[in-house]
Amino acid sequence: MKRFACKKCVPNNFSVKFSQYLTQFDYPLFSSCLLLRYASQNSLDESSQKQVPRTGVKERPPYRSHVHTHKAFEVLNMMRKQHLLCDVRLVAETVEIFAHKMVLAACSPYFHAMFTSFEESRQERIVLQGVDPYALQLLIEYVYTAEVHVTEDNVQVLLPAANLLQLADVRDACCDFLQSQLHPSNCLGIRAFADLHSCLDLLGNAEAFIEQHFSEVVEGEEFLSLSHHQVCKLICSDRLAVKSEEKVMLVVGGQAPKAIRSVECFDFAAETWTSVAEMPGRRCRAGLVVLNGQVYAVGGFNGSLRVRTVDVYDAATDQWTTTCSMEARRSTLGVAVLNNCVYAVGGFDGSTGLNSAEMFDPRKQEWRMIASMATRRSSVGVGVVNNLLYAVGGYDGASRQCLSSVECYCPETDKWRSVADMAFRRSGAGVGVLDGILYAVGGHDGPLVRKSVEAYDPEMNKWTPVADMALCRRNAGVVALKGQLYVVGGDDGTSNLSSVEVYNPKTNTWSMLGSSMSIGRSYAGVVIIDKPPPLAPTSTAN
Template structure:
């Protein structure tokens, strides 16, 4: 540390008289350790920069120290190059590089409004901008041009706050044109959530066909009933019917016509003049008619309810055993694969029986037979959450299978305590009666059964206690005849099958393989693997995917695993687990209402 110290000399110290001025001497003094109390880190806060900006704005208003004039639409704005460059990388590049504008006093800018330039300069010099519904668009475009991101983001936030059913589609187009992904996504979500209101405004009628398809095909579309979607599509078509008539089929493919109320379908849809003359739409209408008769036996993307209606596809697990030789369980539980939730339904009556057969008829569930030699048949009414006893089987049996084909229930095969059965029965729910049909070519128990393309397929099974069959027996209800098709690659019993997209999928039999059969080509292929070797598992199609639930492993113990296989991608993955390990249970898919998802 260097200090300058002063002292007065003593006159007696020397004979020479010093000047009366104080002599100055430089001394080196030992410094002490500097502590935090010896330093003041002072900051005036934002008031300092705000004050400087205010002064620069005053300079701009009085044209003091301005060194450039910006000309827009004939209006001249006197500015400071340094201030513009500090706020905008656009101006920084213009003035700091060797561009012509860096040497000229007058710079003309085209492509924006003078009003936008005035608001932009006000923001640059004050940090404030008045954003309104009238100026937000050109102010946003100006802030994008001059790369002033804070103002651009403020405009985007303002647009998001202004979202309304009457403007969300227009704002979405604006956002997409300027690559505002977040705003565009927010607009789309808003339109999907408020579709019924959005469809009443002019912007909706101005949509392109592809844009409308994107909305009505979305699983996130929120409507209280499918009639809203149909009416929106028809309103869009009728707005310019000569030009849009040709798009009707492409749009109706995304309307879930089978889920329209049957009365509405007959009185409104089939009476529409455009639809009556649109031959290309006949197949779509036919699918809806078949669904109204056959129910959930008809499966397609258009038969899956939108969750916003309160309905969803759920898998119902009926009964089963926790372990080998254990008691049959009385539980009936439904599982929503989307949420992973489980919910208890009415318990299965006479649950002491085991090895019965389960299938879904329309949106109800049938349980038939069971050990030992039972003829009983129970129907679960999904609307009332109630089990009702219906007409009994002609012949008592267990280890048999049931399947729905063209609106009727078929019971095939099984065991009567003495021998395997080849007999088959058909149930008509309208007459509440079982009748025998032609017997199978080979008597089997514990086969896999599925209906596909208008025929019934009985796959594999056990002809006796010691052997397994690899035969595929096909029943034609029109001819009341059985025929043999291509054998399954492995001979197994205790296997399960489902049908999806005109193909049959089979698993179980203590193998890891999932086999697929194409009835049209009469051809088998191995398409996927399960995580464990299992048998007597549950299998059901839900939301266009195949779910394999529980089953019994190699060690004889039941499993609580759930495997999801997506035929579209060929990918299998585990999902949530079951409430308890279980095997020898029934699995079906129905539509179930849950007011928690309903959005009025």
């Protein structure tokens, strides 16, 4: 029996037209291969098609292509985008997406149930209520490509949509992303989000994070927005890792009169000073900050060179280690912590004042340069208010004048802008922040060492004078604790100071701390940390 159809049923140009049709699907050889296979099969006689039994020959496993499914879905996605053979349109708000019911049903249990059991199986246009249109586009793209990019901008709409469509892999990818973003400032929000959408693993991980970082969590804005019931439920956990409420003040290095490596610790409860582990080398004019419970001593002057070095102190072990160095040598710089990163601003490299700034990311363990300030500033003070970094006063080296100008850095735009000038020029001023107000303390203008203090309100963009200190001070360390400012050491233009003054903004008054440091320190770094376990005293070396 002949297998070929008659010419009336199949036109002569059928193979040509079919081949041309297939080329639009990127199958340049498909039609010729098809015809060749058809011809070769029909050229075999019956004897050649008989299976001859063979003994002693190991049966080969079936051939399996590792790219077949991928290529097939590539073609299906191309057909979807060209609206070819599509049998359904998904509608979310004003967005309409063409698709194939068979593909959707194969990849999503939600669509499988819809197209095999419900009334929608006969509909060509289906409206999905409560689904974000952008998230729906991403998820349909994922169905055809197995790829989706989860970001901070889309995760909050992508996860609930993936939950609805029962795309478990995408939901898990969103949960993994949110878990990687857990931070004391956002963990309560992520926990609530996980609870709302029944993401049990993420919920458990968020709760564990909150318990381990409870002391930092309670200081964030999210905690203040909790209801009384939510707070009670949170603090009832017996797994809370609550740090000691006791704080100590750490004074590192300084000039007395040469660069020193000693470190003193003031216990507020006992009102006593003790010595702790010395720095690896002599250092003054460094910047000092606390990040993730560890103290970072950044840059400075070792008595002969301005350095890029960064040393880290762990109070729990009373040990110093060295971490990644900065890009530039900097002494008399300003340092601050913003968005869990360390910022190093301005300073002096040994030949000129610097307007450059850089940022250290502890997750990547690297420094990178950020936008430069408009003005060179050595002996600059810095502070953070409302996620903005302020560089206050300093000395530009070019005009040979101390500065009254102030610049403000926004990390989101990587740009500096000028804000209101101080009333007085101040180089070497101490800068501290209390209740959203920036304080510039002391400093000098040429030979004139100041005891005056100014307060800056970012909302008003205005500086206001407050009460003077008892002593003139420049190059002092300033820290805030429990609603008060502590101004530590410095010099008065003649001698280094060991005393500490305390400012109370409620009464606008200054008082002397009852106990002074063992030596006078100018250009020392000062921070507040949680009280560590009892430390064995160590000798102090100048």
